[in-house]
Amino acid sequence: MLAEQSPFAMKLGAFVSLSGDELSTMELLQSRRKKFAAGREILHQGQSKKTAYILSSGWVCSYKLLSGGARQIVDFQIPGDFLGLRSLLFRSADHNIEPVTSVEVSEVQATDLLEAFRKSPRVGTGLLWAASRDEAMLVEHLVGIGRRGAKERVAHFLLELGARLKLVQLSTPLGYACPLTQNMLADAMGLTAIHVNRVLRELREDRLATFQHGMVTIHDFDGLVAFADFDKSYLDHEGPLLK
Amino acid sequence: MLAEQSPFAMKLGAFVSLSGDELSTMELLQSRRKKFAAGREILHQGQSKKTAYILSSGWVCSYKLLSGGARQIVDFQIPGDFLGLRSLLFRSADHNIEPVTSVEVSEVQATDLLEAFRKSPRVGTGLLWAASRDEAMLVEHLVGIGRRGAKERVAHFLLELGARLKLVQLSTPLGYACPLTQNMLADAMGLTAIHVNRVLRELREDRLATFQHGMVTIHDFDGLVAFADFDKSYLDHEGPLLK
DNA sequence: CGTCGGGTTGATAACTTTCAAATTTCGTGG
DNA sequence: CCACGAAATTTGAAAGTTATCAACCCGACG
The missing domain is CATH 2.60.120.10 (Jelly Rolls)
Known part of the structure; x- marks a missing residue:
C-alpha cells in the first residue's frame, strides 16, 4: 500500500x-x-x-x-x-x-x-x-532455443519480458521500455543480430509487435500469445508449500 | 568404504x-x-x-x-x-x-x-x-544449444554424461553403457534424429567417439575434449560455503 | 565534422530439416 | 527358441532456415 x-x-x-x-x-x-x-x-x-x-x-x-x-x-x-x-x-x-x-x-x-x-x-x-521461478524461466529458455523457430522464440521472449516487468509495474499490455540491443537479443536467443533484425521486422509487418527505439509495443496481444504458443503458467506458481 | x-x-x-x-x-x-x-x-x-x-x-x-x-x-x-x-x-x-x-x-x-x-x-x-550442479548443467545445456554447432554439442554432451557417470562408477575414460535412443538424444540436443545420426557417424569417422549398440566408446579423450571445448569445471564445484 | 556503435538490407553460403525408403535391432507372443 | 511386427538406425536428395559477408544509413558524441 x-x-x-x-x-x-x-x-x-x-x-x-x-x-x-x-x-x-x-x-x-x-x-x-x-x-x-x-x-x-x-x-x-x-x-x-x-x-x-x-x-x-x-x-x-x-x-x-x-x-x-x-x-x-x-x-x-x-x-x-x-x-x-x-x-x-x-x-x-x-x-x-x-x-x-x-x-x-x-x-x-x-x-x-x-x-x-x-x-x-x-x-x-x-x-x-x-x-x-528463475529456474522455470531457464527451462523455458532452453525449450525455446531447442525447439521453437526463430520468430516464435523472439515473440515468446517479448511476452515473457512483458509479464516479468508487469510484476514491478514496468509494463502494460500495450508495451514497455526495453534497453536491449538487437545484438544482446541475438546472444540470448541463439541467433545472429542480423537474423533478429529480420525477425523483428516480420513481427512488425505481421502487426503483432514492434521493438524499436528502445520500446516494445504489443499490437495484438492475443495474436502474439497464440503465435508464440505462450503459456504463462510457468511464471506464476501459486506458491511453495514449505514455509 | x-x-x-x-x-x-x-x-x-x-x-x-x-x-x-x-x-x-x-x-x-x-x-x-x-x-x-x-x-x-x-x-x-x-x-x-x-x-x-x-x-x-x-x-x-x-x-x-x-x-x-x-x-x-x-x-x-x-x-x-x-x-x-x-x-x-x-x-x-x-x-x-x-x-x-x-x-x-x-x-x-x-x-x-x-x-x-x-x-x-x-x-x-x-x-x-x-x-x-544441476543448475550449472542446465546453463551449460542452454549454452550448447544456443551457441555450439551440432557436432560440438553432441561431443560435449557425451563428455558430460561420462563425467557424471564416473561419479557413480558407471563410466571409465574408455566409455560407458548408454541406453538413450538417437531420438532422445535429438530431443535433448535440439536437433533431428536424422541429423544426430549423421553427427554420430562423423564423430565415429573422426575417430573421436562411437555411440552404437547402447555403448559409448571414447576413442580419443583429449581430442574429444578439445573438439567439444569441454571445460569440466562447471561439474565439480569445490563446495558450498554455507553449512 | 568525423567516427563509431547500432540498425537495416541484399546476396550467397552453410547448416539442418524434411521427406522417402531400406535395413537392422529388439521385444513379445507363439 | 523362433517369427513377427514395431521401433530404431541409416542413407540419399531436396527444401528451408539461419549464418556470413558486404554495404549503407543513422544518430550520438567527442
Missing part, C-alpha cells in the same frame, strides 16, 4: 502478502546501495567475491563466453530480481554478470540473508519462490 | 566426506523403494502429487512438450540423481519425468527430507551442492 515500494518488495509481494514488518525487513536488506555504469562488469566467471545483489533499477544480463568468442546470454535481470545467488553459495562464479544500462543495486551478504530469513520466514518463502 | 554403497551416497560422497551416521541417514531416505517400467510416466506436467524420488538404478529424462508436438528434453537423470525436487516444493510440476529404462527409485516426502537435514546438515549441504 506504500506509494514508494521497492521493486523487490513489489515482486515478492505479488506472491506472498507481506506485513509492514516484513516490508521493512526487505528494505533493510537493501540498505547497502551501489551503482554500476553500463558495461561495467559486476561479476566475472571464476571470480570468488562472495556477494549477491538485489537490483533496484536498470537491467543486467548474465552470460557465458565460449572459447571461440561466442556469447550466450543466459538471462536478463530486471528491477526486483536477485543477482548472483549462486555465487553467494559457491566458491566461484560460473558465469558473468554485466549491466545493460547503468544500474542501482544493493549488496547483500550471506549473513544479511540468513538474518532476514530468521526474522521473517515469509521473506525466505518469497525468495525460494523467486529462485524457482 | 562400504562395498555396497548406493549411487546417491557415492555421488554426495564425492563432494562431502560422510560419516557412518550420515551414510545411514542417507540410506534411510531411500527406504521406500519403487519400480517403474520404461516409458511409464513418473511425473506429469500439471500434476500435483507432492513426492520426489532418488534414482537408484536406470535412467530417466525430464522434458517439456510444445503444443505442436515437439519435445525438448531438459535433462537426463542417472543413478544417484534426485528427481522432482521442485515438484516437492511447488503446487504443480511444470515438466514431465519419464523413465528411459526400467528404473528403481525411492520415494522421498518433504518431511523425510527435512528430518534428514535436521539429523545431518552435511546431507543438506550435499543436496544443495547437487542442486546447484
